Amino acid sequence: MDSRRGEVEDFPNEADSAATPSTVELPWTTVEHYLGRGLGASYRLSAVDEPLVSYEIAAAGRGIALHVELTGRHHAPSSPLAAVRIDRVLHGGRRLARVTTSEPELLRDFHDLLLAVADRIVVDGQGLARAFDETVHGWSALLGRPRGLSRERRLGLHGELAVLARTAGTIGWQAALDTWVGPTGEEHDFALESADLEVKTTASERRRHTIHGLGQLTETTGRPLWFASLRLTRGGAGGRTLADSVKAVRDAAAAENIALGRRLDGLLNAVGWDAEQPDDERWTPRDSPLLIRATGMPRLTAEDLPEGAVERIDTVNYVVDVTGLSSDGQPPPLDLSDLPLP
Incomplete structure (x- = not known):
């Protein structure tokens, strides 16, 4: 058993040394590693002298989020997507917008969305509202086209x-x-x-x-x-x-x-x-x-x-x-106990 389960770890922070990043990168395999082990992690995407933009993984596999510092009179924009929520949080004296999803089965796709929004903020210098709006509209042309199996x-x-x-x-x-x-x-x-x-x-x-x-x-x-x-x-x-x-x-x-x-x-x-x-x-x-x-x-x-x-x-x-239901002792037609994935 992993003795660090539920702790918070920091990703290697390339952004601390990158003054002008050319693109925001964070492989899904890295994120999935932390999710699978139930570890929390934080990855700063913006340079240290810029307003904070960070990718967050909650401990115990509770999900992922994008944190964007709100400067001046900026407020957290509203989300037009039912599965995506943007709210405001306070952390370390900073006002942050937090972008999360209520659909745990969509984390892989949500990860891509977060990186696309972060890229527009960190690389292109856009505000969260514009970055989120352009990302959603940019993807809308693709939403009606099947991406293989659901x-x-x-x-x-x-x-x-x-x-x-x-x-x-x-x-x-x-x-x-x-x-x-x-x-x-x-x-x-x-x-x-x-x-x-x-x-x-x-x-x-x-x-x-x-x-x-x-x-x-x-x-x-x-x-x-x-x-x-x-x-x-x-x-x-x-x-x-x-x-x-x-x-x-x-x-x-x-x-x-x-x-x-x-x-x-x-x-x-x-x-x-x-x-x-x-x-x-x-x-x-x-x-x-x-x-x-x-x-x-x-x-x-x-x-x-x-x-x-x-x-x-x-x-x-x-x-x-069907959580908690049982077969009432009837013998099943196939033994599926301890079934592994092939």
Whole structure:
């Protein structure tokens, strides 16, 4: 166990010796190292003779923030983004604007946003309000264009590959690939021999998962449906990227049969995996997955709606919290205890 967990450390401070930095740089891998170890850290981005601009990592992995000193009559601007908050704090006799996010699963993208804002302040000499406004507007043209898989889907694929690898360890890769039916458009992720299995993965403290549609937690006639809740946390240097997991399962499948590796490639393409996507987030399991029968958890199905309502409702998405639920002793169709990422 790291004896320094929860302490505050300082990053190496290039800004102290850089009078006119050409760009603001702070690799995500460095930030993730501190997040994964639960250590707080502070990195000054501005020169020592300039108003303070610093990148902050809260202890215990509570998140990241940008601190910008407010000089003269400057005030903290308001944020037009629901996931980004800008408030004012006092620290060391300085008035600071603090930029934070309420979405822990978006820390990687928020990190890029903070550096883009800081670069406009430190390098271009802009005030926080203008730097933040230009960054948001500069990114707005890109927001409508897909950046590969969404964060939710990337975490979900991590979990499905972990379950796929565990299944293959039991029945072999050819049979395991037969069970992974989610990529082919089936309602549930896995069709095991005796049951169906829906897999959801989250990076939140609680087991909160988004359910898409009325059929995702509906049992097929004659087949029990089980729900697997996986929780991941930042893994730092010892964690696994999604690319690591993809390579591990593909190598394992191809080792059994080269054709199986090609078949797995097709399934990965079907779910939108692209090896060229940015991929520097490292994850590790927080604990063993929770496995419960879908009938024993909060859910919405077509049978729960009044007669005729299904034909008039186009889309149903909702978030369910299964924290603390149990399977009531029913034997699951697959042992997922101590499930590692591939």
